[in-house]
Amino acid sequence: MARSARRESATGVYHVMIRGINKEAVFEREKDRRKMLTLVKESGPVADGDLELYAYCIMPNHAHFLVRAGLKYLSVFMKEIQECYAKYYNLTKDRVGYVFQGRFKSECVEEERYFWNCFFYIHSNPVKAGLVRTETEYGYSSAEEYAREQLWLVHEKGLRMYRQKGIGTILSDTSGPSRSAMDAFFVTDRFIMDTEEEMHAQKKEAVQRLARFYIEEKEIESTFILFSTPRLREKFIEDIKEKLPCTKVEISRIVSEL
Numbered sequence: 001m002a003r004s005a006r007r008e009s010a011t012g013v014y015h016v017m018i019r020g021i022n023k024e025a026v027f028e029r030e031k032d033r034r035k036m037l038t039l040v041k042e043s044g045p046v047a048d049g050d051l052e053l054y055a056y057c058i059m060p061n062h063a064h065f066l067v068r069a070g071l072k073y074l075s076v077f078m079k080e081i082q083e084c085y086a087k088y089y090n091l092t093k094d095r096v097g098y099v100f101q102g103r104f105k106s107e108c109v110e111e112e113r114y115f116w117n118c119f120f121y122i123h124s125n126p127v128k129a130g131l132v133r134t135e136t137e138y139g140y141s142s143a144e145e146y147a148r149e150q151l152w153l154v155h156e157k158g159l160r161m162y163r164q165k166g167i168g169t170i171l172s173d174t175s176g177p178s179r180s181a182m183d184a185f186f187v188t189d190r191f192i193m194d195t196e197e198e199m200h201a202q203k204k205e206a207v208q209r210l211a212r213f214y215i216e217e218k219e220i221e222s223t224f225i226l227f228s229t230p231r232l233r234e235k236f237i238e239d240i241k242e243k244l245p246c247t248k249v250e251i252s253r254i255v256s257e258l
Contacts (some may be wrong), residue, residue: 009108
């Protein structure tokens with residue numbers, strides 16, 4: 001089957017993700033994550049200024065990048081870092097074969113609100129995974145670069161936009177980002193690209209959030225009553241399906257898990 005062509009972003013900004021083959025933790029060791037970051041810094045498009053990196057996070061089994069580049073340079077960048085890392089990984093692990101799962105995933109980022117959604121989402125990955133308490137404690141994401149305003153991989157335009165937005169303290173507070181401050185950027189009608197498991201977790205969180213609002217609005221006693229009463233449950237699913245980029249079947253499945 002022929003590969004589908006990637007859609008070109010009107011802004012040139014993309015959220016990109018790669019994942020280890022068979023969900024393997026291909027960045028499990030600290031030296032592996034450091035190696036990937038070094039490859040990113042030394043890649044041709046970054047070194048030549050053809051790709052601007054605004055955010056990144058290297059997790060144990062996948063990695064996120066928020067970049068601006070032409071599709072040609074984005075493809076060159078991803079090809080370089082994936083091929084070089086695969087050679088390094090196979091050599092150090094005495095293995096052969098694919099290291100990454102299929103093609104890299106990409107989505108167009110064409111709205112400012114969604115840009116900041118992706119920005120904060122990428123930095124929140126280590127906290128959600130329980131690896132650190134706050135975003136800036138994780139040494140393999142761009143959160144610390146923004147907090148300290150000391151750039152190594154992040155393009156200067158990223159820091160300039162961050163300052164102009166007036167949110168410079170969110171990633172620099174040692175007690176952790178202000179949830180109320182970040183919430184202002186999380187009003188969105190779409191989910192952020194991630195692994196299948198994390199996408200499902202986003203949908204589940206969205207249904208739970210809407211259920212809380214629904215209970216208050218309809219004056220229902222509790223979430224248990226809402227989901228355990230067939231008539232109320234079906235009405236809830238019907239009412240919220242237009243608010244989420246999910247099918248009715250997906251919402252029904254999620255409700256059955258809650």
